[in-house]
Amino acid sequence: MPSTNPFVVSGVFRSASFAVTCAVLLGACAQFPVDRAQPEPAKAATVEPEKAVRREAPAHVEPLPNQDLTPQILYQLLLAEIAGQRGNMGLSASAYLDLAKKTRDPRIARRAAEVAHYSRQNDAALEAVRLWLEFDPESSQARYMLIGLLAQANRFDELQPQVAAILEQERDDRGEALLRLGRVFNRNTDRAAVLATIDRMTDPYLDLPEARMLRAQAAQSAGSADRAMTEIDAALVLKPDWDQALLFKAQLQQKDSPAAAMETIRQYLVKYPQAKDVRLQYARSLVGEKRYKDARVEFQKLLTDFPDNQEVIFAVGALSYQLNDYTLAESNFRKLIDGEFADSSSVRLYLGQIAENQKRPDDAIGWYASVPPGEQYVSAQIRLANVLGQQGKLEEARSHLQPSIASNSRERVQLTLAEAQLLREAGRTQDAYDLLNKSVASQPNQPDLLYESALVAEKLGRSEVLETNLRKLIQIKPDHAHAYNALGYSFAERNERLDEAQSLVAMALQLAPEDPFILDSMGWVLYRKGDLQGALEYLNRAYTLRADPEIAAHLGEVLWMIGRRDDATKTWREAAKANPGNEVLSAVIKRFLP
Numbered sequence: 001m002p003s004t005n006p007f008v009v010s011g012v013f014r015s016a017s018f019a020v021t022c023a024v025l026l027g028a029c030a031q032f033p034v035d036r037a038q039p040e041p042a043k044a045a046t047v048e049p050e051k052a053v054r055r056e057a058p059a060h061v062e063p064l065p066n067q068d069l070t071p072q073i074l075y076q077l078l079l080a081e082i083a084g085q086r087g088n089m090g091l092s093a094s095a096y097l098d099l100a101k102k103t104r105d106p107r108i109a110r111r112a113a114e115v116a117h118y119s120r121q122n123d124a125a126l127e128a129v130r131l132w133l134e135f136d137p138e139s140s141q142a143r144y145m146l147i148g149l150l151a152q153a154n155r156f157d158e159l160q161p162q163v164a165a166i167l168e169q170e171r172d173d174r175g176e177a178l179l180r181l182g183r184v185f186n187r188n189t190d191r192a193a194v195l196a197t198i199d200r201m202t203d204p205y206l207d208l209p210e211a212r213m214l215r216a217q218a219a220q221s222a223g224s225a226d227r228a229m230t231e232i233d234a235a236l237v238l239k240p241d242w243d244q245a246l247l248f249k250a251q252l253q254q255k256d257s258p259a260a261a262m263e264t265i266r267q268y269l270v271k272y273p274q275a276k277d278v279r280l281q282y283a284r285s286l287v288g289e290k291r292y293k294d295a296r297v298e299f300q301k302l303l304t305d306f307p308d309n310q311e312v313i314f315a316v317g318a319l320s321y322q323l324n325d326y327t328l329a330e331s332n333f334r335k336l337i338d339g340e341f342a343d344s345s346s347v348r349l350y351l352g353q354i355a356e357n358q359k360r361p362d363d364a365i366g367w368y369a370s371v372p373p374g375e376q377y378v379s380a381q382i383r384l385a386n387v388l389g390q391q392g393k394l395e396e397a398r399s400h401l402q403p404s405i406a407s408n409s410r411e412r413v414q415l416t417l418a419e420a421q422l423l424r425e426a427g428r429t430q431d432a433y434d435l436l437n438k439s440v441a442s443q444p445n446q447p448d449l450l451y452e453s454a455l456v457a458e459k460l461g462r463s464e465v466l467e468t469n470l471r472k473l474i475q476i477k478p479d480h481a482h483a484y485n486a487l488g489y490s491f492a493e494r495n496e497r498l499d500e501a502q503s504l505v506a507m508a509l510q511l512a513p514e515d516p517f518i519l520d521s522m523g524w525v526l527y528r529k530g531d532l533q534g535a536l537e538y539l540n541r542a543y544t545l546r547a548d549p550e551i552a553a554h555l556g557e558v559l560w561m562i563g564r565r566d567d568a569t570k571t572w573r574e575a576a577k578a579n580p581g582n583e584v585l586s587a588v589i590k591r592f593l594p
Contacts, residue, residue, distance in 0.1 A: 096128070178210045191221045195218040195221070247277070250262075314347070330354050333347045352384075368383050368387070388400070451470070482508065485505055516548065523542060539558055
């Protein structure tokens with residue numbers, strides 16, 4: 001007799017209608033809550049199988065059973081979904097697994113495997129995925145997931161037949177299949193076992209560069225750098241123009257010899273100049289080495305190939321700015337403003353700095369004012385205030401530094417320091433000290449406030465405050481090189497406690513051996529102690545690293561005192577030309593060259 005169940009057509013519910021119903025019911029899976037504090041479910045096992053699904057979709061059709069949608073089946077489907085939505089993942093997985101056994105439907109088995117794996121029910125997940133493969137032996141997605149689950153469970157002895165099956169199944173693209181299989185092992189912490197497994201699994205395919213790459217990656221993870229290099233070299237012999245293999249080789253070399261890594265990339269680009277990903281990595285490496293001119297050349301080559309690539313345009317602009325090529329920098333940054341670049345705030349900040357450096361204060365103010373609230377907003381307001389301060393508009397400048405614009409305590413400190421700097425530059429040193437002292441009272445352990453207030457206190461002759469604040473800072477941050485340096489230099493500047501001054505600056509040098517200002521301090525301490533040759537050595541190193549006017553003042557004085565008066569005069573005059581109006585340098589020149 002005809003069924004009264006509205007889902008049944010002509011007494012029997014066939015697979016097509018059942019697929020529609022399952023799609024509706026199983027679609028609720030997207031509503032399952034995801035705990036972001038936990039690893040995402042089945043990533044190692046399922047991310048790559050998703051690619052496999054896309055590859056097999058045109059040819060592979062799931063073998064679906066003829067199945068009546070009985071009230072009991074409908075009940076279990078609903079029970080499984082609702083249990084999952086309510087967080088009872090154990091009941092959900094159990095209900096799906098039981099239903100998969102009854103219906104022999106691969107879609108329900110897949111759902112059971114996913115839910116069980118997500119809820120860390122590894123045995124249930126393995127049982128479900130095995131059922132899935134039993135119902136649909138041609139599903140590469142199911143086989144990848146089984147391999148992933150076995151790998152996570154360290155059941156390496158069971159992997160080989162599954163790996164052989166998937167490589168046979170995907171024999172037309174076996175190399176890519178090998179790389180996908182390799183990614184399945186990423187979460188396994190037994191790197192030695194993974195390497196041994198990958199060696200076995202790739203042994204029949206050593207004529208494939210992907211097999212060699214996979215071995216190289218596994219060897220690196222297992223701590224065998226020499227083995228990794230041997231394998232990646234073999235991969236490049238098989239496929240000399242493989243960008244990914246070349247970059248992996250450079251990565252291996254980077255640890256012991258960054259120069260060798262960069263040379264490997266450079267030589268590759270000579271042979272394969274169109275290798276865009278490699279050129280991009282080379283350009284980034286040059287930036288890391290602070291070879292900005294060379295880096296810009298590489299980015300400009302990329303720009304020829306990608307004239308509309310906003311990230312490359314930004315890189316060329318930033319490097320041109322670094323090289324003081326403001327015309328090219330501005331040209332590229334303006335392209336990004338017109339092109340709605342995602343990080344337009346950084347672009348506007350750069351354009352403001354370019355205008356400021358080119359003595360176009362009104363343009364600079366306009367660009368800084370156009371930076372919207374966000375990550376760069378406080379920096380823009382500080383720079384805007386500096387421009388106004390240089391124009392003598394002190395109160396207007398201070399109005400841009402209100403604490404209310406800060407989104408966190410770090411930004412509030414930045415605003416306080418910027419306002420204190422404005423006051424100092426306006427000659428209102430006492431006001432700067434009062435502002436900083438008030439901030440220190442409310443944040444007594446804030447390192448930047450302690451340091452800056454100490455320096456301003458010294459300007460007012462409050463050496464006791466300087467020493468108190470700097471010693472407290474050293475106690476809070478014993479690795480604060482500039483705190484040791486400032487205290488030691490203050491003693492040397494007053495020509496007192498010189499042995500202690502030398503010890504303090506020596507500690508600073510241990511923490512920052514190439515800092516030009518600390519090298520300058522040591523030179524000045526030695527000068528005060530009468531060691532002119534030792535002083536000259538440190539001051540020369542400092543001035544080579546940074547042509548700062550105050551370092552020039554100290555270096556010139558030492559040169560003068562050892563009889564090299566022409567060198568001293570030349571040093572002072574060149575520094576004065578580059579830094580007109582520097583008070584320390586002007587005072588020294590006036591004292592020796594009246």
